[in-house]
Amino acid sequence: MSVLVVYESMFGNTKSIAEAVADGLREALTQRGDSVPLTLQEVTEAPEALPDDVTLLVLGGPTHALSMSRESTREDALEKAQDTDPARKATGVREWIAKASVPPHVTVVTFDTKVKKAFVPGSAARSAAKALHGRGIPDVERGETFWVAGTPGPLLDGESERARAWGAGLVEHL
Numbered sequence: 001m002s003v004l005v006v007y008e009s010m011f012g013n014t015k016s017i018a019e020a021v022a023d024g025l026r027e028a029l030t031q032r033g034d035s036v037p038l039t040l041q042e043v044t045e046a047p048e049a050l051p052d053d054v055t056l057l058v059l060g061g062p063t064h065a066l067s068m069s070r071e072s073t074r075e076d077a078l079e080k081a082q083d084t085d086p087a088r089k090a091t092g093v094r095e096w097i098a099k100a101s102v103p104p105h106v107t108v109v110t111f112d113t114k115v116k117k118a119f120v121p122g123s124a125a126r127s128a129a130k131a132l133h134g135r136g137i138p139d140v141e142r143g144e145t146f147w148v149a150g151t152p153g154p155l156l157d158g159e160s161e162r163a164r165a166w167g168a169g170l171v172e173h174l
Contacts, residue, residue, distance in 0.1 A: 002051070003058070004054045005058040006043055006060070007042060010081055011151070011152045012153070013062070013113050017111065021060070021164070021170070023164055023167065024163065024164035024165060024167025024169075025058075025167045025171060028169075028171035029171060044087045046100075048101060049101040050101065050102055055105065055174060057106050057109075060111040060124075060143075063114040063115075063122055063124040064077070067122055067123075068092065068097075074088065102132070102137045108139065109143045110126075112146070115148055115150060116149065125143055129141065143166070144166050146162065
């Protein structure tokens with residue numbers, strides 16, 4: 001049994017949330033006395049075929065244009081972040097889901113980051129959960145949205161702590 005946390009991040013906000021989620025999960029596992037391996041990976045480095053021992057996949061990305069990022073929205077964000085890595089432009093959560101082989105025994109929980117503005121619809125977490133269901137993955141849950149102040153961030157006050165607490169609660173999926 002192991003846990004894999006995969007994230008996509010343009011400005012570092014989603015990465016910070018993924019790290020906090022992973023920390024919360026590790027702390028909860030330690031408190032339970034479980035020595036379950038946990039791996040945190042950026043989506044461009046995540047395996048397309050999950051190892052057989054993965055039982056929980058936590059998958060997160062930023063909300064771009066009401067959904068998961070696309071190559072065009074990543075290109076724009078990476079330009080603003082002054083990041084020229086072509087792999088990050090080409091591969092996001094959307095593309096990873098399209099190629100990923102997720103065994104049926106794996107529980108998947110999604111999360112996203114989103115700019116905190118009134119009445120702005122859309123969620124990368126919801127879109128990712130829907131795409132995973134569409135690929136025939138049976139055990140998928142839409143998780144939390146974590147808030148940022150603007151496109152480049154920063155995270156709103158308390159969001160890292162909320163992500164850590166949410167991550168600790170994910171231990172119930174193991």
